[in-house]
Amino acid sequence: MSKNKSRPSKPTIGEIIGDSSDSSRNRVKGVKTVTMQRTWSGPLPPPEIFNQYPKEVQEAIIAQADAQMKHRHKIESKVVASGVANSGRGMNYAFWLTLTMIGAGILLVGMGHSTAGLVAIFGTGSFQAGNYLLQKAKEMHRTGKRAKKLNKEHIEDEQASAN
Numbered sequence: 001m002s003k004n005k006s007r008p009s010k011p012t013i014g015e016i017i018g019d020s021s022d023s024s025r026n027r028v029k030g031v032k033t034v035t036m037q038r039t040w041s042g043p044l045p046p047p048e049i050f051n052q053y054p055k056e057v058q059e060a061i062i063a064q065a066d067a068q069m070k071h072r073h074k075i076e077s078k079v080v081a082s083g084v085a086n087s088g089r090g091m092n093y094a095f096w097l098t099l100t101m102i103g104a105g106i107l108l109v110g111m112g113h114s115t116a117g118l119v120a121i122f123g124t125g126s127f128q129a130g131n132y133l134l135q136k137a138k139e140m141h142r143t144g145k146r147a148k149k150l151n152k153e154h155i156e157d158e159q160a161s162a163n
Contacts (some may be wrong), residue, residue, distance in 0.1 A: 098124050
């Protein structure tokens with residue numbers, strides 16, 4: 001004995017949308033959903049929206065964006081100048097401190113305290129050399145990370161444009 005299992009029938013398009021006319025009796029084979037998302041970043045709206053504004057409003061938006069850009073450039077210039085000044089000041093202090101310690105070491109050696117004098121001379125020089133090497137290693141590490149990131153982005157861009 002075989003049992004006939006009846007499958008539930010697929011709804012018709014008319015049943016889904018509530019239309020019972022004969023033209024809507026086609027069976028639904030699948031439903032597709034299409035989603036579109038669009039983002040925009042920047043001081044100006046997307047061109048198709050921007051072009052819908054009156055000419056006076058467009059000019060005001062551009063003037064505001066230009067003023068904001070000039071303001072940001074001014075702030076960034078001050079930050080860079082401050083960083084350069086701080087770096088120069090730090091190097092200046094390090095130079096005079098190192099020179100003072102070496103001078104004190106020479107003075108101690110001259111007074112007969114050779115151990116303390118040599119520690120002052122070579123300890124200061126060793127500290128400065130170690131600090132220099134440490135900073136160079138950090139800089140190379142940062143530069144290497146940045147280069148790897150840029151290379152990865154470049155490869156991803158090429159792959160995206162190939163597809």
